Each structure stands twice: as C-alpha cells, then as structure tokens.
Amino acid sequence: MTTSSPGSPIAPYVHRRVPLDLGGRRLEFATCLDLFSSHQVDVGSRLLLRTMEPVLAERDTEASARVLDLGCGYGALGVALATMPAVASAHLVDRDALAVDFAAENARANGVEVTTSVSLGLAEVLRDTPEARYDLVASNLPGKAGAAVLSSMLLGALGVLAPGGLVAVVVIEPIRDLVASTLAREDLEVTLRRDTADYSVFHYRPAANASFPPPTDAFAAGAYDRGTLPFEDANEQPATITTVEGIPNYDRIDVIEDALTRRIPRIRAGQRVLVSNVAQGYLPAYVRSAQPEAHLILVDRDVLALRTARRALLALGAAEDRVETRVIGAWSEASAADAGANLVVGVLHEGGGAPAVVAEHVGLVATLAPGGRAVLAGGSTAITRLLAHKLPADCKASRTKHRGTSFLEVTRAP
Numbered sequence: 203m204t205t206s207s208p209g210s211p212i213a214p215y216v217h218r219r220v221p222l223d224l225g226g227r228r229l230e231f232a233t234c235l236d237l238f239s240s241h242q243v244d245v246g247s248r249l250l251l252r253t254m255e256p257v258l259a260e261r262d263t264e265a266s267a268r269v270l271d272l273g274c275g276y277g278a279l280g281v282a283l284a285t286m287p288a289v290a291s292a293h294l295v296d297r298d299a300l301a302v303d304f305a306a307e308n309a310r311a312n313g314v315e316v317t318t319s320v321s322l323g324l325a326e327v328l329r330d331t332p333e334a335r336y337d338l339v340a341s342n343l344p345g346k347a348g349a350a351v352l353s354s355m356l357l358g359a360l361g362v363l364a365p366g367g368l369v370a371v372v373v374i375e376p377i378r379d380l381v382a383s384t385l386a387r388e389d390l391e392v393t394l395r396r397d398t399a400d401y402s403v404f405h406y407r408p409a410a411n412a413s414f415p416p417p418t419d420a421f422a423a424g425a426y427d428r429g430t431l432p433f434e435d436a437n438e439q440p441a442t443i444t445t446v447e448g449i450p451n452y453d454r455i456d457v458i459e460d461a462l463t464r465r466i467p468r469i470r471a472g473q474r475v476l477v478s479n480v481a482q483g484y485l486p487a488y489v490r491s492a493q494p495e496a497h498l499i500l501v502d503r504d505v506l507a508l509r510t511a512r513r514a515l516l517a518l519g520a521a522e523d524r525v526e527t528r529v530i531g532a533w534s535e536a537s538a539a540d541a542g543a544n545l546v547v548g549v550l551h552e553g554g555g556a557p558a559v560v561a562e563h564v565g566l567v568a569t570l571a572p573g574g575r576a577v578l579a580g581g582s583t584a585i586t587r588l589l590a591h592k593l594p595a596d597c598k599a600s601r602t603k604h605r606g607t608s609f610l611e612v613t614r615a616p
C-alpha cells in the first residue's frame with residue numbers, strides 16, 4: 203500500500219519503512235537514518251496518539267478539527283492524526299526541510315491529505331498564515347532544545363489555538379520537570395498528565411477567561427542564542443558570530459570547516475558563491491571576509507542554520523541583497539540548478555547513507571556555472587564513492603586529503 207514513488211526526491215534518503223497500527227488501521231512510514239526515530243515510530247509518539255484518540259472521539263463525528271503537528275519529523279503524529287474521523291485538516295511543520303519532505307511523501311503514500319511547510323517553531327506558520335487557528339496542536343517536543351526554546355514552543359502553541367482548542371505534547375523524562383514547571387501557571391489548565399518511566403504526556407489549554415496572543419518570533423527574541431564564537435577571518439582579522447542551541451559547534455570552530463577554508467580559491471567581486479550546510483555560519487562568514495563583494499547563496503536543510511548564518515553575515519556588515527537563503531531537504535539534480543554558482547563550498551551530509559550523499563553531490567554539481575568550481579569536504583569513503591560517480595561530460599573531479607578529511611574538487615569547463 204505504501205511505497206514511495208520511485209521518482210520521489212526522498213527515494214535515495216529512505217532507510218526503511220516502519221509500521222504504525224492505529225485501532226485497526228495500518229500506516230507505514232518511510233524513515234531516514236538522519237531523522238528522528240528511524241528504526242520505529244517513537245514510543246513517545248505512540249503514547250501521545252493513544253491519549254489523543256479519546257479526546258478526538260469526543261468531538262463531533264463530523265470531521266471538524268484543524269490540527270497542527272509542530273516538529274513533525276517524518277510525519278508519524280500528523281499523518282496518524284489526519285486519518286482520524288474527527289480531523290478536518292492537518293498541517294505538519296518542522297525546522298528541517300528533509301523531515302518535511304518525508305512527512306509530505308509519507309502522507310501521500312498513506313493516502314492522507316495534509317499540508318506541510320518548513321517552520322522554525324511557529325515563526326513561518328504565523329508569517330505565512332497569520333490568521334490560522336488550530337483546534338489541536340500536537341508535538342513530540344525536541345528533547346535537547348534548551349529551556350527558552352522549549353518554553354517558546356509550549357506557550358507559543360497556546361497562541362495559535364482556536365477557542366476551545368487543546369495542546370497535547372509528549373516529552374522525554376529528562377525534561378519532564380522543566381515542562382511541568384513551565385506549564386505550572388494560573389492562566390493555563392493541564393487537563394491530562396500521563397507519566398511512564400521514559401516519557402510524559404501533557405494536554406493543556408488556556409484557563410477560563412485567559413487568552414494567549416500569537417507568539418512573537420522566538421529566534422528574533424534570542425530564544426535560540428547560545429553564545430559568541432570568535433574566529434580569525436580571511437584577512438587575519440578577529441571576528442565573531444552569535445551561535446545558537448540545537449546546532450553543533452556553538453563554542454568552537456568545526457575542524458572540517460576550518461580545513462575547508464584553507465582550500466577556498468580566490469573569489470572575485472560579483473561572483474556567486476554557494477555555501478552548502480552552513481551550520482553556525484562560520485563558513486559563510488569566512489567566505490564573505492575573503493570577498494565582501496561576492497553574492498552569497500546559503501543552502502541548508504535546517505531553517506535555524508539559515509537564519510543563524512544570515513544573521514551572522516548581516517551583523518558582519520553584509521548587504522541584505524548579497525545574501526540569499528535556500529532551504530533544501532532531499533537533494534536532486536533540479537534542487538538549485540538555477541543557482542549559477544562560480545564557487546560551491548560545503549561539508550557533505552553523510553548521516554543519511556551513501557545514496558543520499560550521491561544525491562546531494564549531484565545536486566551541488568548541477569549548481570555550477572560554466573567555469574565554476576566546487577570544493578566539498580567529506581569522509582574518505584564517501585569521497586571515494588563520489589569519485590567513481592559519473593559526472594556531467596563538462597565536469598572533472600579530483601581529491602585532496604587533510605588528516606581524516608577528504609576534499610572533492612569538481613570543476614566545470616568554461
């Protein structure tokens with residue numbers, strides 16, 4: 203019943219298909235090694251769904267509930283909820299575009315209609331549909347988001363509820379007390395709490411007569427900020443970037459990115475430089491210091507990384523019209539083929555398995571303008587495999603090595 207279409211961009215990223223049995227209905231989800239809970243539908247998500255079923259069953263038999271799945275991953279919660287008779291519509295969002303691609307494909311493969319979008323917390327949901335209100339906001343909340351981000355998600359969800367709406371979340375045991383204390387407020391009512399050894403579920407809603415306005419943008423308010431990261435730029439000048447929670451290397455320069463900066467060729471004014479996998483923004487900031495007149499195209503699957511890197515560049519004096527951001531989840535040849543990049547630099551994602559690395563490589567090479575060059579960092583095995591991969595006739599590839607890291611250089615003929 204649930205095969206993902208062979209032409210689907212997620213195909214190279216699929217690790218396996220996992221089942222979810224829901225009161226007689228069997229759903230199946232394509233998962234990815236690089237997404238949450240790739241071996242089975244998470245036990246916490248199942249627990250949350252079990253607590254939702256009676257709540258939804260109490261509603262009119264007519265499908266009327268509008269559902270938001272906040273942090274949808276590959277779609278287990280949102281797609282399952284969308285199959286329930288009381289649910290009229292489901293919108294699934296995640297900060298990770300690869301998760302969103304999987305969620306959309308999993309809905310399609312299970313014959314369920316949902317809408318999906320990339321959103322950092324509720325920011326893009328509110329930007330794109332400021333008036334949208336939900337009867338149910340469901341979330342298996344990230345366990346390592348940090349207190350400020352967690353609070354912005356827990357309380358922000360109340361601000362997008364329709365009258366009579368409910369928020370239902372599941373969290374892992376290490377953050378259960380933090381969640382309980384965040385929800386211990388007079389202006390909200392916890393209507394259900396269920397604890398197991400490893401998880402806690404909370405259902406809650408505004409207290410009678412209380413109202414929560416739509417939340418402000420948590421990123422802009424600094425909820426994600428972690429600290430500052432000093433570095434020496436391409437002109438050997440000291441510079442800093444503001445780092446965020448939830449992305450590695452908030453307090454040190456990543457050694458692979460650092461080695462990559464030593465391989466950046468001369469960039470001329472006006473050239474288009476695509477930086478892939480921007481992480482905390484160090485690589486784009488370094489590139490900009492090498493050539494302030496370059497046009498930067500920042501590409502990442504994580505909208506948090508894109509916002510962090512863009513903010514770093516603007517803080518370092520980059521003009522807004524020289525910084526473009528593109529969120530790309532599953533790569534294909536067509537993902538950014540219009541980029542016309544003179545230079546591509548980036549660290550390959552290897553967590554999704556070998557075919558996913560090939561898909562990303564093919565997509566990145568397709569962004570090169572005539573005469574363009576790509577410098578990509580990766581593990582030795584991955585680069586060996588990519589060297590064996592057939593490139594377009596006008597492209598040539600070579601490899602250099604530095605300690606444990608290999609660098610693949612691809613040039614396109616002028």
Ligand SMILES: C[S@@+](CC[C@H](N)C(=O)[O-])C[C@H]1O[C@@H](n2cnc3c(N)ncnc32)[C@H](O)[C@@H]1O
Pocket residue numbers: 238239244247272273274275276277278279295296297298301321322323324341342343344345347351
């Ligand atoms: C615990 S996983 C749950 C995934 C999925 N709902 C499930 O049940 O399998 C949390 C998800 O939230 C996403 N996430 C983390 N922080 C987020 C944020 N600030 N905004 C949106 N999504 C976020 C992660 O990418 C991840 O997919």
